[in-house]
Amino acid sequence: xxxxxxxxxxxxxxxxxxxxxxxxxxxxxxxxxxxxxxxxxxxxxxxxxxxxxxxxxxxxxxxxxxxxxxxxxxxxxxxxxxxxxxxxxxxxxxxxxxxxxxxxxxxxxxxxxxxxxxxxxxxxxxxxxxxxxxxxxxxxxxxxxxxxxxxxxxxxxxxxxxxxxxxxxxxxxxxxxxxxxxxxxxxxxxxxxxxxxxxxxxxxxxxxxxxxxxxxxxxxxxxxxxxxxxxxxxxxxxxxxxxxxxxxxxxxxxxxxxxxxxxxxxxxxxxxxxxxxxxxxxxxxxxxxxxxxxxxxxxxxxxxxxxxxxxxxxxxxxxxxxxxxxxxxxxxxxxxxxxxxxxxxxxxxxxxxxxxxxxxxxxxxxxxxxxxxxxxxxxxxxxxxxxxxxxxxxxxxxxxxxxxxxxxxxxxxxxxxxxxxxxxxxxxxxxxxxxxxxxxxxxxxxxxxxxxxxxxxxxxxxxxxxxxxxxxxxxxxxx
Ligand SMILES: Cc1cc2nc3c(=O)[nH]c(=O)nc-3n(C[C@H](O)[C@H](O)[C@H](O)COP(=O)(O)OP(=O)(O)OC[C@H]3O[C@@H](n4cnc5c(N)ncnc54)[C@H](O)[C@@H]3O)c2cc1C
Ligand code: FES
Numbered sequence: 001x002x003x004x005x006x007x008x009x010x011x012x013x014x015x016x017x018x019x020x021x022x023x024x025x026x027x028x029x030x031x032x033x034x035x036x037x038x039x040x041x042x043x044x045x046x047x048x049x050x051x052x053x054x055x056x057x058x059x060x061x062x063x064x065x066x067x068x069x070x071x072x073x074x075x076x077x078x079x080x081x082x083x084x085x086x087x088x089x090x091x092x093x094x095x096x097x098x099x100x101x102x103x104x105x106x107x108x109x110x111x112x113x114x115x116x117x118x119x120x121x122x123x124x125x126x127x128x129x130x131x132x133x134x135x136x137x138x139x140x141x142x143x144x145x146x147x148x149x150x151x152x153x154x155x156x157x158x159x160x161x162x163x164x165x166x167x168x169x170x171x172x173x174x175x176x177x178x179x180x181x182x183x184x185x186x187x188x189x190x191x192x193x194x195x196x197x198x199x200x201x202x203x204x205x206x207x208x209x210x211x212x213x214x215x216x217x218x219x220x221x222x223x224x225x226x227x228x229x230x231x232x233x234x235x236x237x238x239x240x241x242x243x244x245x246x247x248x249x250x251x252x253x254x255x256x257x258x259x260x261x262x263x264x265x266x267x268x269x270x271x272x273x274x275x276x277x278x279x280x281x282x283x284x285x286x287x288x289x290x291x292x293x294x295x296x297x298x299x300x301x302x303x304x305x306x307x308x309x310x311x312x313x314x315x316x317x318x319x320x321x322x323x324x325x326x327x328x329x330x331x332x333x334x335x336x337x338x339x340x341x342x343x344x345x346x347x348x349x350x351x352x353x354x355x356x357x358x359x360x361x362x363x364x365x366x367x368x369x370x371x372x373x374x375x376x377x378x379x380x381x382x383x384x385x386x387x388x389x390x391x392x393x394x395x396x397x398x399x400x401x402x403x404x405x406x407x408x409x410x411x412x413x414x415x416x417x418x419x420x421x422x423x424x425x426x427x428x429x430x431x432x433x434x435x436x437x438x439x440x441x442x443x444x445x446x447x448x449x450x451x452x453x454x455x456x457x458x459x460x461x462x463x464x465x466x467x468x469x470x471x472x473x474x475x476x477x478x479x
Contacts, residue, residue, distance in 0.1 A: 002040050003259040007284055008160045008174070011259035019089040028085035031150070035061070035068045035080040036258045038091075044243040044330050046070055046080060050097035055329050057243025061250035062155075063148055063198075064231040064367065067241075070094050075214075081253075082149045083196070113216050118144040118192075120428045121208055121221035123199045123370065126154020128227035128406025128417040130182040132425030135446075137189045139429040139439055144219065145191060146210055148198040151257070152186075153179035154229055154406075156414055158252040160284075161277055161305075169415035169453065176256075178414065199228075202374035206401055223401045223428035226371055227421060230364035230385065230407035235269075239325030248278040248361035255285050263357030267334050268292045269322050275361030276301035280308050282359075290355050293320040293336045295343065322358065323350060331356050366408045374399060379472050383465030384410030390473040393447060395424040398478050401431055410469070412462055419450040 003011060014030035021038060028037035035046055035058050045055040046068045058068035063082040072078040072091050076098035080091070120136055122129045125147035133143045151157060159175025170178045186193065194212055201209025208219040232247030234240055244263060246254075248270070251262045266282055268275045271294035279289045292309070297319045299306045309316065317336060323345055324335040338349035365386050372378055376389040377398040388410055395403045403424035406417035426443045430436065454462050473479060 001261045003255070003261060003285055005286075006259070009176075009256060009259070013259075017085060017087040019085045019087065019091060021091045022093065026085075026091075031084050032258055033081050033150075034070065034072065034078075034083055034085045034089070034091055036254060036260050037085045038080070039254065039262075040260045045093065046243075047094040048096075049241070050095075053095060054241060055243055056241065057246075057330070059234070059245070059250060060232055060247050061253040062229075062231075065247075081250075084150055113218050115218045115220055116144070117220050118142070119221070119432050120144070120223045120225070120425075121146060121219050122225045122227060123208065124154065124225075124227040124229060124406070124408075125149075125152035125193065125195075126227060126229050126406060126417065127156055127178070127182060127414045128229075128408075128421035128424070129154070129225065130186050131418040131421030132225050132227065132403075132405060132428070133191050134182070134185050134189065135422040135425035135442070136429045137191055138442075139426070139433060139436065141425075141429045141432055143191055143425075143428075144221075145186070145193045146197045146199055146208070146219070147193065147195050150196045152193060152195060153183055155249065156182075158249070158256040159277075159414075160256055160281060163414065169418065169449075175414065182418075199370055202370050206399075223403065223431050225395075225403045225405060225421075225424050225428060226408060227404065227406045227417075227424075228367040228370065228408050230366050230411055232360065233363045233365055234360060235322075235362050237322050237324060239327065239331070242325055242327050242331050243329065244327065244331030244356055245325060245358045245360065248274050248359040251278055251357070251359045252281060255287075256281065261285060261287055262359075263331075263355075264288060265290050265355045266357040266359055267322070267336070267353055267355045268359045268361060270294060270361035270363075271296075271306065271316050271318070272300040272361060272363075273302060273305060275359070276305045276309060278359055278361060279314060280305065280312075283309075283312055283314070289314045290353050291336070292316045293322060294318045295321045295339060317351075321345070325358060331358055334358055364407060364411045366411065368408060371397065371402075371404065371408075374402070376402065377476055377478070379469065381410070381465045381468050383461045384469065388469070390469065390476055390478050392473055392479050393423075393470070394427040394443070395420055396427060396478070398476065401428075403428055410462065410465055416450060416453055416462075419446050419453065422446045423450070 044057045047056045056067045120143040156175040156179035197212035210217045323337045326333040338346045371389045405420035405424040
């Protein structure tokens with residue numbers, strides 16, 4: 001169902017168009033992804049698992065999990081959550097594994113690959129990538145931003161709540177408005193942006209392989225920033241792959257970016273900030289939140305967020321987890337149960353909930369695939385979200401001239417992503433223009449602000465993680 005009224009958002013839909021799903025006419029709007037339009041039309045199964053042909057809906061809604069891949073105009077493996085519907089398109093459910101789009105499999109296409117040269121290639125147009133582009137361009141650098149979504153702004157474009165922090169980190173401004181500020185700045189500076197362009201390879205000599213509008217390009221860059229963000233984690237329980245089980249961020253994307261309701265009755269798993277914020281935003285959109293289940297014995301979200309839910313009467317079951325999701329082709333019911341201190345289910349405490357949607361807010365994993373492929377030195381630091389690439393305080397990795405910033409360097413928040421982006425952008429500029437006093441002052445200023453941001457009890461986990469990281473980086477000669 002499409003939302004018409006919302007207390008914060010106005011959904012200005014563009015021109016109505018029709019496309020075809022398995023021969024059936026589907027109404028969409030220009031700039032609405034195929035998967036979102038299908039969802040609005042009540043079609044939630046988009047593909048099937050290749051071996052057992054179990055139904056698959058979308059899970060991440062940002063191009064990171066592949067559960068929404070479909071055949072579009074004869075081309076398979078299209079991630080329909082990030083590809084807008086077009087008039088007359090023919091879309092089919094994908095029921096078997098396809099390794100590589102056929103049009104890229106002939107060697108001829110690689111021989112004809114155009115090579116684009118740039119001083120600074122930025123992979124990912126979220127808050128980290130956009131900030132890096134802005135700060136590098138302040139020193140005369142002309143970056144190229146490569147973004148796989150057709151929209152830029154990363155996760156900020158779905159965040160309707162106001163941010164914390166200080167004025168220089170846009171405190172009291174909604175995430176959607178911070179995205180607009182950054183995007184306007186980038187556009188006013190005339191920075192080159194490739195949207196709907198995925199970086200799929202990294203070759204020696206700092207060369208990126210990019211798929212853009214059905215063509216393969218090589219981008220040769222003097223410096224590179226990888227700011228690809230993070231992907232949502234799933235957890236094990238029977239039925240966790242059914243359509244209707246989403247990452248909490250996917251619910252936000254569907255609801256806040258495209259104005260489409262994920263369902264009518266929702267169970268959220270995880271009472272950290274993301275789970276609690278998404279639950280509140282569901283209520284704002286007029287959707288019932290049946291319960292939140294949290295495995296820890298306490299609510300992890302800031303009190304300001306969780307208090308709103310308590311006032312609105314949403315039950316939060318602590319020391320509980322999800323034990324089952326029931327349904328044939330989509331979620332019909334979910335079961336939660338109490339767990340003991342060993343995280344084992346306590347028999348007899350099961351509760352069946354009538355829900356059609358389950359939102360998993362159980363953490364994020366840094367999207368490190370490109371760096372790992374590039375051979376950057378990696379490490380595992382649980383406090384930072386898992387595998388990350390070793391880097392120094394200038395955000396440079398073990399590959400000279402290759403920087404990281406934002407969630408890829410450790411799961412944190414948009415404010416730190418912007419600061420890290422600035423530091424990476426400034427250091428990339430330094431590699432190109434050489435020593436410069438003003439540039440050096442800016443690097444130190446932003447590094448100081450980042451340290452200040454992480455002070456206090458909420459920054460403790462990151463401080464512990466970073467201590468481990470910098471020690472290991474130093475031991476590996478990265479400093
Ligand atoms: C529900 C929710 C609530 C949140 N609330 C807050 C909050 O209140 N305050 C706060 O500060 N933070 C909050 N955050 C966290 C914040 O959104 C992230 O920390 C921040 O967006 C990270 O920025 P980033 O630039 O690293 O990544 P992202 O914003 O994820 O951007 C990464 C970009 O890279 C692109 N990309 C990925 N792979 C490729 C590729 N191979 N080729 C090309 N492009 C690629 C993606 O499409 C994306 O646009 C919240 C997050 C969520 C999910
Ligand atoms: S890739 Fe489309 S839902 Fe995850």
